[in-house]
Amino acid sequence: MTEFTPFASLVGGMMIGLSAVLLMLxxxxxxxxxxxxxxxxxxxxxxxxxxxxxFVVGLVAAPLAIVVTTGEAxxxxxASSIPLMIAAGLxxxxxxxxxxxxxxxxxxxxxxxxxxRSFVATAVFxxxxxxxxxxxxxxxxG
Numbered sequence: 001m002t003e004f005t006p007f008a009s010l011v012g013g014m015m016i017g018l019s020a021v022l023l024m025l026x027x028x029x030x031x032x033x034x035x036x037x038x039x040x041x042x043x044x045x046x047x048x049x050x051x052x053x054x055f056v057v058g059l060v061a062a063p064l065a066i067v068v069t070t071g072e073a074x075x076x077x078x079a080s081s082i083p084l085m086i087a088a089g090l091x092x093x094x095x096x097x098x099x100x101x102x103x104x105x106x107x108x109x110x111x112x113x114x115x116x117r118s119f120v121a122t123a124v125f126x127x128x129x130x131x132x133x134x135x136x137x138x139x140x141x142g
Contacts, residue, residue: 019055020109023055030105030109031108032106035101035102036052036055039052040053099121099124100117101121103125106118106122107122
């Protein structure tokens with residue numbers, strides 16, 4: 001069973017929303033993580049490399065900062081199958097490219113802009129997540 005953490009979830013959601021607003025305000029860009037990470041790879045597509053790199057570093061550094069300040073691990077378990085994690089990562093990457101955006105771009109930024117395409121994409125993401133969790137937890141038994 002997943003632990004219910006309403007306060008931490010609320011604060012985390014507010015931080016995600018604030019970072020999306022600040023990125024739009026300062027850079028004029030949607031906070032789509034797959035797009036930001038993709039623009040870090042050669043060939044570089046624009047001159048905002050340092051700000052995009054800083055955004056990605058912040059994604060990695062934030063959980064580490066919490067561990068250092070609280071002494072508590074953010075996540076206690078990781079899937080035991082490295083090939084399964086690689087396959088999942090490739091599928092997410094394929095979905096991001098074919099859906100012209102990722103969960104953060106469509107789900108956070110697109111929904112707040114009332115984008116029809118983002119509503120459809122987010123519904124597909126969520127349906128796939130529900131089915132995946134059901135299969136892994138109740139059918140496969142992971």
